Amino acid sequence: MKFLIPLFLLLNFQFTNGQVIAAFSGTATPTVATVNDINASALTPGSGVEIQTSAIFECKRWTNSSVIDFTDYIEWSVIANSDFSINITTVNVSYNAGNKAPQTIELRTSLDNYTTILFSTSINANSTGVLNIPTSLTSLIGGTITFRLFGYNSGNPNAASRFGINGGLNTQIGLTNTGITLEGSVTYNGLYYDGTSWTPFAPSSTTGSSNAIVADGSYTINSDVNLNNLEIRSPSTLIVDKGDSINIFGNLTVDGILELCSDSNEYSSLIVDGITSGDVSYKRHVNNTAAVGEEDSNDLIAPPVSGEAFNSFLTNNSNIVSNSSNTLYLFGPFDKTIGSYVTYSNTETATLDAGTGYRAASTDTGTFTFTGIVNTGTITKSISNSGPAFEEWNLIGNPYPSYIKLADFLSSNIAQLDPFSAGIYGYDGDASDGWTIWNQAYSDDNPGTVITPGQGFLVASKTGGGNITYNADMRSTGNSDDFILGRSNNINSSHFKLLISNDSKSYSTDFYFNPNASRGLDIGYDASLFGNIIPAFSVYSQLIENNEGRAMAIQAFGEDDLSDATIPLGVNANQAEAITFSINVSTLPSTVDVYLEDNVNNTFTLLTASDYTLTPNTNLNGTGRFYLHVTNGALSTPENTLDNLSIYSNQNNKTVVITGQLFQPTTVKIYDLQGRVVNTSLLQISHRSQSIDVSNLSTGVYVVQLVNETQNKYQKVIIH
Numbered sequence: 001m002k003f004l005i006p007l008f009l010l011l012n013f014q015f016t017n018g019q020v021i022a023a024f025s026g027t028a029t030p031t032v033a034t035v036n037d038i039n040a041s042a043l044t045p046g047s048g049v050e051i052q053t054s055a056i057f058e059c060k061r062w063t064n065s066s067v068i069d070f071t072d073y074i075e076w077s078v079i080a081n082s083d084f085s086i087n088i089t090t091v092n093v094s095y096n097a098g099n100k101a102p103q104t105i106e107l108r109t110s111l112d113n114y115t116t117i118l119f120s121t122s123i124n125a126n127s128t129g130v131l132n133i134p135t136s137l138t139s140l141i142g143g144t145i146t147f148r149l150f151g152y153n154s155g156n157p158n159a160a161s162r163f164g165i166n167g168g169l170n171t172q173i174g175l176t177n178t179g180i181t182l183e184g185s186v187t188y189n190g191l192y193y194d195g196t197s198w199t200p201f202a203p204s205s206t207t208g209s210s211n212a213i214v215a216d217g218s219y220t221i222n223s224d225v226n227l228n229n230l231e232i233r234s235p236s237t238l239i240v241d242k243g244d245s246i247n248i249f250g251n252l253t254v255d256g257i258l259e260l261c262s263d264s265n266e267y268s269s270l271i272v273d274g275i276t277s278g279d280v281s282y283k284r285h286v287n288n289t290a291a292v293g294e295e296d297s298n299d300l301i302a303p304p305v306s307g308e309a310f311n312s313f314l315t316n317n318s319n320i321v322s323n324s325s326n327t328l329y330l331f332g333p334f335d336k337t338i339g340s341y342v343t344y345s346n347t348e349t350a351t352l353d354a355g356t357g358y359r360a361a362s363t364d365t366g367t368f369t370f371t372g373i374v375n376t377g378t379i380t381k382s383i384s385n386s387g388p389a390f391e392e393w394n395l396i397g398n399p400y401p402s403y404i405k406l407a408d409f410l411s412s413n414i415a416q417l418d419p420f421s422a423g424i425y426g427y428d429g430d431a432s433d434g435w436t437i438w439n440q441a442y443s444d445d446n447p448g449t450v451i452t453p454g455q456g457f458l459v460a461s462k463t464g465g466g467n468i469t470y471n472a473d474m475r476s477t478g479n480s481d482d483f484i485l486g487r488s489n490n491i492n493s494s495h496f497k498l499l500i501s502n503d504s505k506s507y508s509t510d511f512y513f514n515p516n517a518s519r520g521l522d523i524g525y526d527a528s529l530f531g532n533i534i535p536a537f538s539v540y541s542q543l544i545e546n547n548e549g550r551a552m553a554i555q556a557f558g559e560d561d562l563s564d565a566t567i568p569l570g571v572n573a574n575q576a577e578a579i580t581f582s583i584n585v586s587t588l589p590s591t592v593d594v595y596l597e598d599n600v601n602n603t604f605t606l607l608t609a610s611d612y613t614l615t616p617n618t619n620l621n622g623t624g625r626f627y628l629h630v631t632n633g634a635l636s637t638p639e640n641t642l643d644n645l646s647i648y649s650n651q652n653n654k655t656v657v658i659t660g661q662l663f664q665p666t667t668v669k670i671y672d673l674q675g676r677v678v679n680t681s682l683l684q685i686s687h688r689s690q691s692i693d694v695s696n697l698s699t700g701v702y703v704v705q706l707v708n709e710t711q712n713k714y715q716k717v718i719i720h
Contacts, residue, residue, distance in 0.1 A: 019035075019183060019185075020035075020172045020173060020181045020182070020183055021034060021035045021038065021078075021086070021088075021182055021183065021184055021185065021186060022034045022035070022038065022040045022078050022173075022181065022182040023169075023172035023173045023175040023178045023180070023181050023182075024040065024042060024043055024076050024165070024175075024178065024179055024180040024181070025042070025043075025057070025167065025175055025176070025177050025178060025179055026043075026056050026057050026094060026096075026164070026165040026166040026167040026168070026169075026177055026178065026179025026180070027055070027056065027057060027167065027177050027179075028053070028054060028055055028056065028057060028058075030042035030043040030044075030057055031175065032076075032175070033172070033173040033174055033175035034078070034173065035173065035186060036186070037080070037081045037084045037186050037188070038078055038079060038080050038081060038084065038086055038186055039078070039079045039081070040076065040077060040078045040079065041075075041076060041077040041078075041079070041146075042076065043057050043074055043075070043076050043165060043179075043180070044074075044075050044076070045059045045073075045074060045075075046071050046072055046073035046074070046075060046148070047071045048061070048062075048063065048069050048071030048072040048073075049061050049062055049071075049072050049073070049074075052159070052162055052164070054162075054164065056096055056164045056165065056166045056167070056179075057074075057164050057165045057166075057179065058096065058098075058162055058163070058164030058165075059074060059162070059163060059164060060158075060159050060160070060161055060162045061157055061158060061159065061161055062101070062102040062151045062152065062154040062157065062161045062163060063102070063151075063152050063154060063157055064152075064153065064154045064155065064156060064157045064161070065152055065153070066152065066153055067152065068106065068150050068152050069150075069152060070114070070150070072102075072150060072151055072152065073148040073149055073150045073151070074148070074149045074163075074165065075146060075147065075148050075149075076146070076147050076180060077110075077144055077145065077146040077147070078139075078144070078145050078182060079143075079144045080139050080140075080141065080142050080143055080144070080186070081142065082141075082142045083141060083142065083188060083189045083190055083211050083229070084141065084142065084186055084187065084188055084189065085138060085139050085140065085141050085142075085143065085186075085187045085189065086137075086138070086139040086143075086145060086184065086185075086186055086187075087137070087138050087139075087184045087185045087186070087187060088135050088136075088137040088138075088145065088182050088183070088184040089134065089135060089136070089183050089184045089185075090132060090133065090134055090135065090181075090182070090183040090184070091107065091118075091119075091131075091132075091133040091135055091147065091180070091181075091182055091183075092130060092131065092132055092133070092169060092180065092181045092182075092183070093107075093130065093131040093133070093149065093165065093179070093180050094128075094129075094130045094165065094166050094167065094168030094169045094178075094179045094180070095123070095128065095129060095130075095131065095163065095164065095165060095166065095179075096128050096163070096164045096165070096166040097123050097124065097125060097126065097127045097128070097162075097163055098125065098126065098160065098161065098162030098163065099125045099126045099155065099160065100125065100154055100155030100156045100158075100160040100161045100162070101123065101125055101126075101151070101154060101155070101161060101162055101163040102123075102151030102152050102153055102154040102161070102163055103122055103123060103124075103125070103153040103154070103155075104120065104121075104122055104123075104151065104152050104153045105119075105120065105121050105122075105123055105131070105149060105150070105151055105163075106119065106120045106149070106150045106151075107119040107120075107131075107133055107147065107148070107149055107150075108147075108148050108150065109137060109145055109146060109147055109148070110144065110145060110146035110147075110148075111137060111139075111145060114148055118133065118135055118137075119131070119133040119135075125155060128166065128168065130168060130169070137184075138187075141189050151163050165179035165180060166179055167179055169181055188213065189211065190210050190211035190212055190213065190229075191203050191207065191210050191211070191212040191213070191227075192212070192213050192215060193212070193213065193214045193215060193216070193217070193219050193236070194215055194216055194217070195215065195216030195217025195218075195236070196217065198219075203221070203225045203226075203227055204223065204225060204226075205223065205224050205225065205226055206226070207225070207226055207227055208226035208227065208228065208247070208249060209228055210227060210228055211227065211228050211229040211230070211231075211250070212227050212229070212230050212231070213230075213231045213232075213233065214230075214231070214232045214233065214236045214237075214238045214256065215233050215236060216233070216235070216236050217236055217237075218236065218237040218238075218239065219236075219237070219238055219239070220238075220239040220240075220241055221238065221239065221240045221241060221244055221246055222241045222244055223244055224244060224245045224246075224247075224477060225244075225245070225246045225247070226246075226247045226249070227246065227247070227248050227249070227250075228248070228249050228250040229248070229250040229251050229252075229253075229274075230246070230248050230250075230251075230252050230253070231252075231253040231255075232253070232254045232255065232256040232257070232258050232278075233255050233256055234255045234256045235256055236256040236257070237256055237257040237258075237259065238256070238257070238258050238259070239259045239260075239261065240258075240259070240260045240261060240268040240269075240270065241261055241268060242261045242262050242263050242266040242267065242268055243266035243267070243268065243479045244268050244269075245268060245269035245270070245271070245402070245477040246269070246270055246271075247271045247477070248270075248271065248272045248273065248274065249273050249274070250273065250274045251272070251274035251275045251276070251277075252272045252274070252275075252276045252277070252278075252374065253276075253277050253278060254276070254277065254278030254279065254280060255278055257281065258270075258278075258280045258281065259280075259281045259282075259283065260280070260281070260282045260283065260304070260401055260453075261283050261367075262282075262283060262284055262285045262367060262452075262453070262454075263285050263367075264285050264287075264365065265480070266479060267284075267285070267403070267452045267453050267454075267478070267479075267480075268282075268401075268453075269401065269402035269403055269453060269475075269476075269477045269478065270374060270401040270402055271400075271402045271475050271476075271477070272374055272376050273376070273472070274376075275376075276373065276374040276376055279305070279371050279372055279373065280305050280371070280372070280373075280374050280401065281305070281369055281370065281371045282304040282305050282369070282370045282371075282401050282453065282454065283367040283368070283369050284301060284304055284367055284368050284369075284370060284453065284454040285365075285366070285367050286299050286301055286360055286361065286362040286365075286366070286367065286368050287299035287361065287362065287365060288321075288361065288362050288363060288364055288365040288366075298330065298341075298359040298360065298361050298427070299359070299360055299361055299362075299427065299456075300357055300358070300359060300360075300395065300397070300426070300427045300455075300456030300457060300458070301357070301358055301360050301368070301397065301454050301455065301456045302355065302356060302357050302358065302396070302397020302398055302399065302454055302455060302456045303352040303353070303354065303356070303358075303370050303372065303397075303399070303454065304370055304398070304399075304400065304401040304453040304454040305370050305371065305372040305373060305374055305375075305401055306351070306352055306353055306354040306370075306372045306373060306375060306399065307351055307352070307353075307354075307372040307373050308351065308352050308370060308371050308372045309349050309350070309351050309352075310331070310344050310348040310349065310350050310351070310352065311346070311347060311348060311349050312371075313352060313368075313370070313371075314329065314346060314348075316369050316371065317368045317369060319362045319363045319364050319366050319368075320360065320361070320362065320363070320368070321361040321362065321363055322346075326346060327345055327346050328343050328344075328345055328346075329343065329344050329345070329346065330343065330359070330360060330361045331343075331344050331358055331359070331360045331361075332344045332358060332359060333356055333357065333358050333359075333395060334357070334359070334390075334393070334394070334395035336384055336386055336387040336394070337387060338387070338388065339387040339388040339389030339390050339391070340389065341359045352370065352372070354375050354379050354399035355379045355380075355381035355396055355397065355399040355468070355470060356381070356395070356396065356397065357395035357396045357397040357456030357457065357458070358395070358397075358456060359395070359456075370454070374400075374401055375399050375400055376472060377471075377472060378469060378470065378471045378472065379399045379469070379470040379471075380467050380468070380469050380470075381396050381399075381467070381468045381469075381470070382465065382466075382467050382468075383396070383416065383459060383461040383465060383466055383467070383468055384461055384465040385418070385460075385461040385462065385463050385464065385465055386465070390531055392418050392421070392460040392461050393425075393458050393459070393460055393461075393530075393531065394458065394459055394460075394461055394468075395456060395457075395458055396456070396457065396458075396459060396468055397454070397455055397456035397457060398451050398452065398453060398454060398455045398456075398470070399470050400453065400470070400474075400475050401453050401454075402453055402475045402476065402477065403450035403451060403452060403453060403475070403476045403477060403478035403480075404450060404451050404470065404474040404475055404476060405449075405450055405451075405474050405475075405476050406424075406438055406442075406443050406446075406449040406450060406451055407443045407447060407449070408471075408473060408474040409424070409451065409470070409474055410422075410423070410424075410439070410440055410443055410524065412469050412470075412471065412474070413459075413468050413469060414440065414523065414524050415462075415466075416459075416461065416462060416466030416467060416468060417459055417460055417461065417462055417466070418460035418461060418462050418463075419462070419521060419523045420460075420521065420526070420527070420528045420550055421459075421460035421527055421528050421530075422439060422440070422460075422523050422524045422527070423437050423438055423439025423440070423442070423459075423524065423527045423554075424437070424438050424439075424451070424457040424458070424459055425437055425457060425458040425459070425460075425530050426438065426455070426457045426458075427456075427457075427458075435458075435530045435553070437510075437527045437530075437553050437554055439524055439525065439526075439527045439554060440516075440524030440525050441510075441512040441514055441517065441524070441525040441526075441527075441554060441556040442510075442512075442554070444493070444512075444514060444516070445493050445495055445512065445514075450476050450478040450480065452478070452480070458530070493512070493513070493514065493587065494512070494513035494514075494559070494562060494587060494588050494589065494592070495510065495511065495512045495513070495585070495586070495587050495588075496510075496511055496583050496585060496586040496587070496588055496594065497509070497510050497511075497583065497584055497585040497586070498510075498511070498539060498569075498581065498582075498583060498607075498628070499539075499581070499582050499583070499584045500537075500538075500539045500571065500573070500579050500580065500581055500582075501579065501580050501582070502537070502573070502577050502578060502579050502580070503577075503578075505537045507535065507537055507538045507539055508539070508584070509539050509540050509541055509552070509553055509554070509555075510553070510554045510555075511541070511554075511555055511556070511557070511567070511628075511630075512525065512554070512555075512556040512557070513556070513557050513558070513559050513561060513562050513588075514556050514557075514558070514559070515558065515559050516556075517556035517557055517558055518545070518557070518558050519543070519544040519545040519557060519558070519561065519565070520543060520544075520545040520546040521543060521546060522556055525554075525556035526543070526552055526554060526555050526556055527552065527553050527554040528550045528551060528552050528553060529551045529552070529553045530553075532550060532551060534551050534570070534572055535572065536572055536574075537572060537573055537574075538570075538571070538572045539569060539570070539571050539572075539581075540552055540553060540569070540570045541555045541567050541568065541569055541570070541628075542567075542568045542569075542570065542623055542646055542648075543555065544557075544565065544566070544567060544568070547568070547646050547647070547648040548648050548649065548651070548718075549648040549649070549650050549657055551570055555567070561630065562588070562589065562592050562630060562632055563630075563631065563632040564630070564631055564632070565628075565629070565630040566627055566628070566629050566630075567627060567628040567629075567630070568623050568624075568626075568627055568646045568659070568660075569623065569626040569627060569628060570622055570623040570626075571620045571622075571625070571626055572620060572621055572622070573616060573619070573620040574616075574619055574620075575616050575617055575618050575619045575620075576615060576616070576617070577615065577616075578613055578614070578615045579613070579614065579615075579616070579620075580611050580612065580613040581596050581605070581607060581611060581612040581613075581626075582607065582611040582612075583607045583608060586608070588608070589632075591632055591633070592608075592630065592631070592632055593606055593608050593609075593630075593631055593632075593633070593634070594606070594607045594608050594628055594629070594630050595607065595628070595629040595631070596612050596626065596627075596628060596629075597626065597627040597628075597629060598612070598614065598625060598626055599625060599626075599627070599660075599661040600625050600661065600688075601614065604629070607628075622659065622688075622689050623646060623659040623660075623688075623689065624645075624646070624659035624660040624661060624688030624689050625661065625688055645658055645659065645660035645662075645706065645713065646658070646659045646660055647704050647706070647713075647715040647717065648717060649694070649717045649718060649719050649720070650691070651720045653691075654693070654694055654695040654719065654720070655691040655692055655693055655694060655695075656668075656670065656691070656692045656694055656704060656717060656719070657689065657690070657691050657692075658683060658689075658690050658691075658692075658704075658706070659688060659689045659690075660688060661688055662683055662684075662685045662687075663685070664685070664708045664709060664710075665682070665683075665685065665708060665709075666682075666683045666685075666706055666707065666708040667680065667681070667682055667683070667706070667707050667708070668680070668681050668682075668683055668692060668704060668705065668706055668707075669704075669705045669707070670692070670694065670697075670702050670703070670704055670705075671702060671703045671704075671705065672700070672702055673700070673701055673702075673703075678697060678702070679692060679694060679697070683706075694719055697719055698719075699719060699720050700718070700719060701716060701717075701718055701719075702716070702717055702718075702719055703715070703716055703717075704716075704717055
């Protein structure tokens, strides 16, 4: 919303007053000089007189009539810049009259179409002098005042009738041979900072309809500010403090310095709706780390302003982690052609581009200063599913010096992403405990979530590649932190986080219950582990239906599943190390219980009431032992059944995988769609994960049957 400021307050500010504001030469070739924010047109003759070749600006053939001829005049003008007006208190004219010069002189202006006589006097032939004419003239905002000095009653309307402007006013505003000066003031229609104070008052959240100029000195914005147009003049500096913002509904002009600040959990924002000219600097917080080549030595960032060459960027940022000889720096993009991060050298001249993410690290948990253009329009970034490693993953980032809304980003781009990983993956400072993943399920439960300025993150491209689009409507202000510190959840619907921990580590996985989700894959609501890489200490889930063996970091279900759902879990942990299962975040209804089944120890633990701790006597690796049972009411201990077994195809090694605890001999049969048995195998009771080689089978849909003495289970699989 734009707020109106009382006009009388804005029009009363004059930053030049009682001084010469415009000077016009009295030379044969007329020139002009003015103070800032106005312009002028030099002396010109009216159509009724002619220029007389002379050392001064001199005209001849003035009328000898006793009545004014409106074509006989000398003219000059002053023009106010946009948002300024001109107030004139005195006009000074140094003249030179010939022997047959007009004896009557009148001054009129364009303000009333030359109707009113502002000044009239008689002059003598063969005389010189200075006319000091008091006035009270004010132009419109951005307007023009044109002066015409008329002359009549000449001795003879011929070449001998001469009247001119000489240089008798000496030097004014650096202009020598000044013949005419205008004294007065220039008024700014807005907010003006002179290096000491604002007139008439400082910008704020209620000044959205006002223009502002920072003319001198340094000023720090420490609140949220709205403006129409903003100009920062050299050598002035405007600083936007961390956590604060400036919204410009019009245009931004930077001839001085505009600097935006941040720290680890507060980021300033700049949003410009119009045109920006001049570079802006953003001091973006960057996590500190170890030396190049060490584990976990990075943060993921993106330029909040862009176009700066890296070698110039390096000159301004001595705190980038480097090797001992300062020839390699821990800064660079992810190169899809080699499937790895690039490490820039000290001679790298590549520009830091909008929307591109970079791995980086600081030596001091300080800030990197980015200097470049402010992106105000749509930015498109191509992503691909290619390369020798991490084929689907692309490092991109927020291209604006403001927050962007997560919901808007997902809405615009979710169709470009891999169905199993449709969200943004933010590095949290230690990849061993998982990535911060924000997908549609998270966004639905945290509708106000915003992505910080300069935040880099990874997205997984759909097969064939795609284009990520950032548009200006995504921009927002905010006051939260980046992925390194994480954010406190603001869950509004049913959700819980399952945590496993030991003496030194912890790892978690999330579950949401959303009316837009189901037990199968829901694009945007389910998210796999980054790169489908399962850390040595971790917990994850697999889809209840249409399971393809993907390890899921986030899984969403329908709201009806709050009453009855059995979720297969995967756990990786070392033997002889005690681990604890717990629910550390929950917004589940009070009537909903979550049980953890350990089918090796044959236990069911109500996690919504207490934790479960065990010390495994073998390494835990994969699925089949642990299940979560979500129920609305007490859980009846289930009988041993095939229902808890997971069946899926592994596309990488072309096998069918069965995970879970068997309690009696079980046979697996695989049927094609014509009902023919194409594979029969006997499963081992002692194994909780078993694979059947189907490399001899053609690509297609098959049905897997598990059968023992008392039960049957059928499940459809797709073999690629």
